Amino acid sequence: MSTTQSERLRELLEPLVTSQGLDLEEIAVDAVGRKRVLRVVVDSDTGADLDQIADVSRALSAKLDETDAMGEGEYTLExxxxxxxxxxxxxxxxxxALxxxxxxxxxxxxxxxxRIQQVDDDGVDLEVPGxxxxxxxxxxxxxxxxxxxRVQVEFSRKDTKDMKEEEEA
Incomplete structure (x- = not known):
């Protein structure tokens, strides 16, 4: 059974991402002209700040440099x-997404x-806006x-504090 490049990269990189306290959400290798772009998407329950992104990016870059996982050609890591x-x-x-x-x-x-109100092992409890x-x-x-x-962008989204105050009223 052959494994794809993305699967091999996931096996190589996931332990590094996990060691940084993040989850490896997605790996994609795309051709952009003559170069390739390796896109790595990470996240955590509390989100990932810029310092965490920079730390994991350095760790992934070092690991990729010491292996031949991306082959001989040039690539960009994002x-x-x-x-x-x-x-x-x-x-x-x-x-x-609660x-x-x-x-x-x-x-x-x-x-x-x-709006997602609760999540359990079987499904989600929702509030359908009136x-x-x-x-x-x-x-x-x-x-x-x-x-x-898919999560929707809300420009006038109520924050958690506002929602709790409404529930208490």
Whole structure:
């Protein structure tokens, strides 16, 4: 059974990322003209700050320089985080998106935009925003009912403190 370059890179780099207290979310090798770009996406439950990104980038660069994992040609290493509109694929992604507005593509068809309130092993508890002055309504989605989920960017998002104050009122 052959392994792809991305799988070999994951095996090589994941222990380094984990040792820095981060999760290796994604590895991609793309051709850009004559050069290649190795994109590594990392994250953690508390997010990753610039110092952590710099530290893991140096560690990955050193490891890649001492191996032939990227072959002989030139390449650029880019290390970053998933970004604002991250795709939710793993259980930990849903946990990290607590309180966030998410667009769900449903397995049965259709879509739903709702805020994640709780996550357990079987699915998510949601708050579906009310429309035209109506109150928000609760809804439960089991993981098998979710075909795809992506965090939505909110420019006027209420922070956790504001939401707690509303609940107490």
């Amino acid at each position: 290390v970053g985080t998933p970004g604002a509109e991250r795709l939710l694929q793993e259980h930990r992604h849903y946990v990290r 309180g966030r507005l998410v667009r769900f593509q449903l397995a049965e068809g259709g879509e739903l935009v709702a 429309v035209k002055g109506r109150k928000a309504t609760p809804r439960r989605l089991a993981f098998p009912d979710i075909a795809r989920a």
